[in-house]
Amino acid sequence: MINAFTVDLEDWYQGIELPLGRWVGREDRLRVGTDLLLELLADVRARATFFVLGSVAERSPEVVRQIHAAGHEVGTHGYGHEFVYRLGPDGFRADLERSLRGLEQLLGVPVRGHRAPYFSITRATPWAFSVMEDCGLRYDSSVFPVRNYRYGIPDAPRFVYRVGSIIEFPLTTWRCLGHNLPAAGGAYFRLFPYTFIRRALRDTNAAGQPAVFYLHPWELDPGHPRLDLPMRISLPHYRNLAQTRHRLERLLSEFRFAPMGQVLAL
Numbered sequence: 128m129i130n131a132f133t134v135d136l137e138d139w140y141q142g143i144e145l146p147l148g149r150w151v152g153r154e155d156r157l158r159v160g161t162d163l164l165l166e167l168l169a170d171v172r173a174r175a176t177f178f179v180l181g182s183v184a185e186r187s188p189e190v191v192r193q194i195h196a197a198g199h200e201v202g203t204h205g206y207g208h209e210f211v212y213r214l215g216p217d218g219f220r221a222d223l224e225r226s227l228r229g230l231e232q233l234l235g236v237p238v239r240g241h242r243a244p245y246f247s248i249t250r251a252t253p254w255a256f257s258v259m260e261d262c263g264l265r266y267d268s269s270v271f272p273v274r275n276y277r278y279g280i281p282d283a284p285r286f287v288y289r290v291g292s293i294i295e296f297p298l299t300t301w302r303c304l305g306h307n308l309p310a311a312g313g314a315y316f317r318l319f320p321y322t323f324i325r326r327a328l329r330d331t332n333a334a335g336q337p338a339v340f341y342l343h344p345w346e347l348d349p350g351h352p353r354l355d356l357p358m359r360i361s362l363p364h365y366r367n368l369a370q371t372r373h374r375l376e377r378l379l380s381e382f383r384f385a386p387m388g389q390v391l392a393l
């Protein structure tokens with residue numbers, strides 16, 4: 128079974144709910160984690176899907192070109208890292224179109240996949256799939272079938288399904304005592320024991336389904352600046368960063384991964 132390896136390509140300060148204006152002047156450390164990640168993937172000859180934030184592609188086009196040249200798939204993570212349910216249908220469309228224009232001009236290939244910032248495709252965004260369809264996307268990987276204070280559709284399907292013409296690849300969960308526990312990567316990969324994540328991926332594969340794993344480059348950069356943030360943000364952001372590399376090497380040695388478009392046979 129081949130699983131999808133995905134990366135939300137953004138710098139350390141872009142996913143911590145700082146408004147765009149407070150990004151100015153932050154230390155650019157995109158390369159630190161991205162170079163290491165590309166190296167670790169190359170070591171095991173695995174390719175991934177990088178959901179690139181449009182503003183990152185504008186600031187660091189050479190990084191995105193390098194990712195594409197290494198054979199990885201490039202998808203979109205929107206432009207300004209905003210909650211889709213706060214943008215509303217028109218705002219979401221404008222943000223998505225802006226990111227797609229930039230990526231397609233940069234790489235000269237159509238972009239097929241999307242991941243919403245903060246997994247913010249929820250019951251409050253029933254219009255999001257038709258916007259993605261209008262923008263020419265083929266698949267989305269934003270629905271997290273869990274209950275979280277800022278995202279999640281707890282009763283969404285746990286495995287790949289369709290909404291209109293869009294294929295949805297929901298974030299991997301582990302089913303336990305009637306609940307879905309988040310197990311797809313990111314903070315959960317650092318907060319929970321490695322063996323829990325492995326169990327979730329193995330059980331998903333045993334059910335005949337591919338799993339999806341996700342990571343951010345800054346999770347491989349324990350030296351990035353520390354900001355004074357509310358506990359709900361700082362704990363999942365900074366916890367156990369020094370463990371990511373070791374755990375990732377183990378994961379890459381125990382599972383096979385490919386870009387999401389390939390796993391979905393697109």
Ligand SMILES: [Zn+2]
Nearest residue numbers: 135142244245
């Ligand atoms: Zn993000």
